[in-house]
Amino acid sequence: xxxxxxxxxxxxxxxxxxxxxxxxxxxxxxxxxxxxxxxxxxxxxxxxxxxxxxxxxxxxxxxxxxxxxxxxxxxxxxxxxxxxxxxxxxxxxxxxxxxxxxxxxxxxxxxxxxxxxxxxxxxxxxxxxxxxxxxxxxxxxxxxxxxxxxxxxxxxxxxxxxxxxxxxxxxxxxxxxxx
Amino acid sequence: xxxxxxxxxxxxxxxxxxxxxxxxxxxxxxxxxxxxxxxxxxxxxxxxxxxxxxxxxxxxxxxxxxxxxxxxxxxxxxxxxxxxxxxxxxxxxxxxxxxxxxxxxxxxxxxxxxxxxxxxxxxxxxxxxxxxxxxxxxxxxxxxxx
Numbered sequence: 304x305x306x307x308x309x310x311x312x313x314x315x316x317x318x319x320x321x322x323x324x325x326x327x328x329x330x331x332x333x334x335x336x337x338x339x340x341x342x343x344x345x346x347x348x349x350x351x352x353x354x355x356x357x358x359x360x361x362x363x364x365x366x367x368x369x370x371x372x373x374x375x376x377x378x379x380x381x382x383x384x385x386x387x388x389x390x391x392x393x394x395x396x397x398x399x400x401x402x403x404x405x406x407x408x409x410x411x412x413x414x415x416x417x418x419x420x421x422x423x424x425x426x427x428x429x430x431x432x433x434x435x436x437x438x439x440x441x442x443x444x445x446x447x448x449x450x451x452x453x454x455x456x457x458x459x460x461x462x463x464x465x466x467x468x469x470x471x472x473x474x475x476x477x478x479x480x481x482x
Numbered sequence: 483x484x485x486x487x488x489x490x491x492x493x494x495x496x497x498x499x500x501x502x503x504x505x506x507x508x509x510x511x512x513x514x515x516x517x518x519x520x521x522x523x524x525x526x527x528x529x530x531x532x533x534x535x536x537x538x539x540x541x542x543x544x545x546x547x548x549x550x551x552x553x554x555x556x557x558x559x560x561x562x563x564x565x566x567x568x569x570x571x572x573x574x575x576x577x578x579x580x581x582x583x584x585x586x587x588x589x590x591x592x593x594x595x596x597x598x599x600x601x602x603x604x605x606x607x608x609x610x611x612x613x614x615x616x617x618x619x620x621x622x623x624x625x626x627x628x
Binding site (some may be wrong): 374 | 488498501504534571572573576577578580584585588610613615627
């Protein structure tokens, strides 16, 4: 018959808790659960949930097609590019691209290429006058951005293509900025 | 204002990370761990200060970390259940020369690592150990049989 002699535990060591883990069984599972949450966040990041992979969006009208390639999710401080491609099916005499203020608020525009013929505020939005686009030709506009570090949240980025005052196509879009 | 919030979030995130990574990983610094620690510090710093190069910003971040460090320490001191969460609790690894496998594995330790720690404290055989206890700071205390 084996008799286990109880050793005196060191001071402040409670054997039930520090050896037998009474009341501490859940600790390991809590730790694993938190690790799982972190892992899920990494998987979400790989799936572009936190940006900044660019995505394409296009909208057509009988006279022209507007295609935008830009990220819809970015993070503070990141540099990125937005590309606007206008494919004219019919001649556009005075093509104008109107960018919703969501394309500007909290963002720094480093470059606009090619430089528009003119710029104006149109009811608070930015109107870029692109000029004449012959039928069958494309006009590609590049905007290089940097996200201001203090920007955060979701904003609308509607883009409207006009010929003079005539709306050809409008494309709703949004941008989410993570801190 | 936002720099203080970012510093607070970074502080709490680091606190969470250090608690879930485990005690041993943080106390036993291999060269790679040391480099990793420096890199993590740099990554966190960029997220906190971002493009703020000002002395005011640096002082605000430093002050936020200092206040939160004292606050966490004070909470741990005053509230015992919270102390367990913030600092962890000791864990008995060996009793009367017999390793407690369940507890050793729980901290992702091997018997070889425990034996190496014992040798570092001039104990040649684990059977000569009365108590081996993984402390909250990640070190292992050995109490030899008299």
